[in-house]
Amino acid sequence: MGLEAVVLEADEPGGQLRRVQNPIADYPGWPDISARDLIRRLVEHAERLGVRLVAGIGPVRVETAERRVSTPVGIWEADAVLLATGARDRRLGIPGEDAMLARGEDWSASRDSHRFRNLPVVVIGGGDRALEGAWRLAEAGAKVTLLHRRTAFRAALLWQRRALNHPGVTVLAPAVATAIEGAEKTEAVRVRGADGVERRIPAAAVLVRIGTEPNLEGVEGPLERDAFGVLAVDRWGRTSLPGIYAAGDVCTPPPYTSVVSAVADGMRAVKAAALDLAGARS
Ligand SMILES: Cc1cc2nc3c(=O)[nH]c(=O)nc-3n(C[C@H](O)[C@H](O)[C@H](O)COP(=O)(O)OP(=O)(O)OC[C@H]3O[C@@H](n4cnc5c(N)ncnc54)[C@H](O)[C@@H]3O)c2cc1C
Numbered sequence: 001m002g003l004e005a006v007v008l009e010a011d012e013p014g015g016q017l018r019r020v021q022n023p024i025a026d027y028p029g030w031p032d033i034s035a036r037d038l039i040r041r042l043v044e045h046a047e048r049l050g051v052r053l054v055a056g057i058g059p060v061r062v063e064t065a066e067r068r069v070s071t072p073v074g075i076w077e078a079d080a081v082l083l084a085t086g087a088r089d090r091r092l093g094i095p096g097e098d099a100m101l102a103r104g105e106d107w108s109a110s111r112d113s114h115r116f117r118n119l120p121v122v123v124i125g126g127g128d129r130a131l132e133g134a135w136r137l138a139e140a141g142a143k144v145t146l147l148h149r150r151t152a153f154r155a156a157l158l159w160q161r162r163a164l165n166h167p168g169v170t171v172l173a174p175a176v177a178t179a180i181e182g183a184e185k186t187e188a189v190r191v192r193g194a195d196g197v198e199r200r201i202p203a204a205a206v207l208v209r210i211g212t213e214p215n216l217e218g219v220e221g222p223l224e225r226d227a228f229g230v231l232a233v234d235r236w237g238r239t240s241l242p243g244i245y246a247a248g249d250v251c252t253p254p255p256y257t258s259v260v261s262a263v264a265d266g267m268r269a270v271k272a273a274a275l276d277l278a279g280a281r282s
Contacts (some may be wrong), residue, residue, distance in 0.1 A: 003080075003274055008071055014039040015086050016249070017259065021110035023103065027259055030093040038259070064221030064244045080243050080273035083219060083231065084266060087212035087249035087257065092124065096180030100206065105186055107205050109133030113140035120202045122147055122189045124177055127207035127255065131159035133207050138168030145201055147191060148173040154255050172201075180206055211254035228253035237269030243276075245269040 020035035027033055036186040062068045062081060069076040093098055114135050123134040126148040134146045151173050153160050163169050179190040186206055190197045216232050225238035231251040235240055239246050247269045248262030
């Protein structure tokens with residue numbers, strides 16, 4: 001597009017893909033590509049196109065009104081800034097949750113399922129990751145309780161069919177977790193049902209899969225958000241401030257986040273930026 005671009009990344013390249021253990025089934029053209037392979041290909045492709053990648057520099061600070069980005073290795077004053085800062089797991093915010101994560105009990109249903117054979121595990125949530133996780137754990141022999149605050153599930157029908165019909169999965173819905181108990185390790189979850197009665201469910205592990213929230217620390221300025229709390233953008237990725245664009249999970253409501261939509265958003269936003277800079281705004 002004739003633009004001079006730099007990608008500034010706090011960590012190693014890859015974002016959430018670095019946490020994906022299973023083959024990626026839904027990236028068009030590369031069925032079941034591994035996340036590691038996809039990251040490598042995306043980085044190589046960008047470099048081949050002359051995009052400079054500056055990674056491992058810690059979180060950058062973006063002054064949106066000035067389109068200025070400050071990092072430990074320099075300050076960039078840009079004509080256009082594309083925010084692709086992604087999202088992180090949403091927390092329940094209940095007693096015991098921080099302590100559980102601080103003990104390192106941040107389990108992956110794929111990587112760690114072998115640890116929980118014949119043990120009780122509570123999975124919380126109603127989307128793809130909750131139901132896929134419940135199914136994977138049950139397949140590995142865990143006794144799974146799936147806790148959801150509503151009776152309807154948002155997960156894809158495939159995961160609903162697999163998880164909800166699995167003999168190793170017990171569904172508790174509508175119900176909310178009120179505390180995670182255990183001093184040295186997780187022992188139980190306190191749960192309140194629709195009748196208001198609280199009960200204690202033994203659990204060797206708790207997987208909280210209740211969606212994501214956008215990473216916007218360090219992004220200064222009055223950017224509008226939508227009803228989901230993600231950045232509000234027009235169809236082409238323009239935020240509420242001129243010259244500031246967004247792509248991917250930072251501007252995508254949780255049920256719709258995916259690698260392919262992040263990639264497509266990025267393409268649209270870069271085209272919009274190029275057209276805007278050329279004064280050919282659509
Ligand atoms: C376990 C798991 C499994 C998944 N499985 C699939 C799947 O099978 N198929 C699928 O399509 N999707 C899957 N996803 C979702 C997919 O990974 C995301 O939708 C996608 O990675 C979003 O890309 P993104 O670029 O918007 O954000 P992210 O991947 O979140 O990347 C954002 C990047 O921005 C960086 N960053 C954030 N803030 C700053 C800052 N202030 N300064 C500098 N850098 C910053 C972060 O370090 C990160 O590298 C999965 C996600 C997880 C966690």
